[in-house]
Amino acid sequence: MPELPEVETIAxxxxxxxxxxxxxxxxxxxxxxxxxSPASQIVATLESSRIVDVRRVGKHIVFDLDRVARTPPxxxxxRHARSEKPRRNRHAQQNSQWIVHLGMTGRLLLCDPSAELAxxxxxxxxxxxxxxxxxxxxxxxxxxxxASGFEAAGAEPLEVELEMFVNVFRARKTPVKSALLNQSxxxxxxxxxxxxxxxxxxxxxxxxxxxxxxxxLRRLFLSLKEVLKEAIAAGGSSVSDYxxxxxxxxxxxxxxxxxxxxxxxxxxxKSPIKRIVIAGRSSHYCATCQR
Ligand SMILES: [Zn+2]
Numbered sequence: 001m002p003e004l005p006e007v008e009t010i011a012x013x014x015x016x017x018x019x020x021x022x023x024x025x026x027x028x029x030x031x032x033x034x035x036x037s038p039a040s041q042i043v044a045t046l047e048s049s050r051i052v053d054v055r056r057v058g059k060h061i062v063f064d065l066d067r068v069a070r071t072p073p074x075x076x077x078x079r080h081a082r083s084e085k086p087r088r089n090r091h092a093q094q095n096s097q098w099i100v101h102l103g104m105t106g107r108l109l110l111c112d113p114s115a116e117l118a119x120x121x122x123x124x125x126x127x128x129x130x131x132x133x134x135x136x137x138x139x140x141x142x143x144x145x146x147a148s149g150f151e152a153a154g155a156e157p158l159e160v161e162l163e164m165f166v167n168v169f170r171a172r173k174t175p176v177k178s179a180l181l182n183q184s185x186x187x188x189x190x191x192x193x194x195x196x197x198x199x200x201x202x203x204x205x206x207x208x209x210x211x212x213x214x215x216x217l218r219r220l221f222l223s224l225k226e227v228l229k230e231a232i233a234a235g236g237s238s239v240s241d242y243x244x245x246x247x248x249x250x251x252x253x254x255x256x257x258x259x260x261x262x263x264x265x266x267x268x269x270k271s272p273i274k275r276i277v278i279a280g281r282s283s284h285y286c287a288t289c290q291r
Contacts, residue, residue: 002102004157004188005231008056009250010108014133015054017110022050022068022128029122034106034137036099036145045096045146046125058152058187061108063098099145100135106142109134152187157224160186165221169209176212176220177205178279189224192237192259195284197224199258204290205283206276230255258284 002010026043028035035042049065056062100108109118113132123135123144135144155164168186172179179185180194189197198205200223203216212220231237236250253260257267262275266286275284 001104001190002059002236003190003193004056004059004228005193005234005252006236006250007059007061007102007188008232009236010102011054011056011061014061014108014110018051018127018131018133019053020050021131023047023065023125024128025126027124027126031122031140033140034122034135034142034144036143037147042098042144042146046098049096056188057150058154058156058183059101059190060150060152061100061102062150063100065096065098067096095148097147097150099143099147099150101143103137103139103141103143105139106135106137109136153184154182154187155185157186157189157228160221162218162221166214166217169212169217169220172209174209175206175278176203176209177281177283179209180224181279181281189228191281191283192256193224193227193231195259196257197227199285199290200227202290204287205278205285258286260284 023046026046028039028042037045045065048068050068052064052066054061054063100106102108109115110131110133113126113130115132118134118136120138120140121134121136122140122142125133127133135142155168169176169179172182172185174182177194177198180189180197181191195205197220201216201219203212203220231250231252234250234252234255237252237256238250258273261273262284263272265271266273266289269286269288271286271288273284274287275282277283
């Protein structure tokens with residue numbers, strides 16, 4: 001499942017490619033699962049909207065939209081159609097957003113309309129630039145919706161301040177690993193980056209969050225931001241079939257110190273990396289380096 005660094009990489013890639021493009025038409029498939037808003041509402045919101053920006057909020061990709069009104073065809077014949085800039089329609093709803101959650105296997109592909117249609121394509125946006133933006137998701141855990149003023153439930157890990165971080169974690173009696181994964185506390189941290197930041201902070205994943213000292217939490221706070229920033233710089237982690245918006249793999253998996261390394265020697269002390277299950281999720285750690 002793509003986590004914060006992967007979604008950030010995808011959103012940045014898309015923003016550089018589709019910012020200021022206009023969505024001309026929308027096709028939605030017949031499978032109900034990917035649609036979190038009614039199909040008619042998604043189509044009405046997206047069609048004739050300019051993509052103002054694409055950004056990450058938690059693990060969601062948010063397309064900020066601005067309604068545009070096209071010049072009527074009758075008026076177009078007096079001028080060159082391609083030189084027409086879509087006008088802003090002051091009466092249409094402003095500040096709508098298209099929200100994409102990639103789930104386990106969701107992908108957004110920007111391609112030429114002649115490109116072969118992938119199996120499990122659930123949405124196709126035809127853009128004014130002549131390209132198509134397609135949503136493909138074999139396992140159908142991804143979700144498409146429309147909103148205005150969308151916000152993630154939890155705090156943004158790259159922006160949260162130390163005081164808030166400490167207060168949130170000290171109030172939790174759950175294992176610190178579970179608290180890191182709790183999307184209503186922090187948005188976008190998943191299994192890989194929770195394990196990696198706990199290793200760097202020297203904390204065992206099953207420690208109760210409320211039992212951690214302020215100094216423990218300060219180390220975790222710094223480790224989490226460091227790991228996320230390094231992963232974003234590396235283009236995310238390519239585990240399973242993750243690729244970014246232009247089909248490029250990420251490289252942060254080469255820097256994983258514990259995640260996916262069960263039985264391999266710890267890079268610091270050579271003890272074998274262990275794996276336990278906490279709240280149904282695998283946790284990888286070094287029993288010597290983490291306390
Ligand atoms: Zn170790």
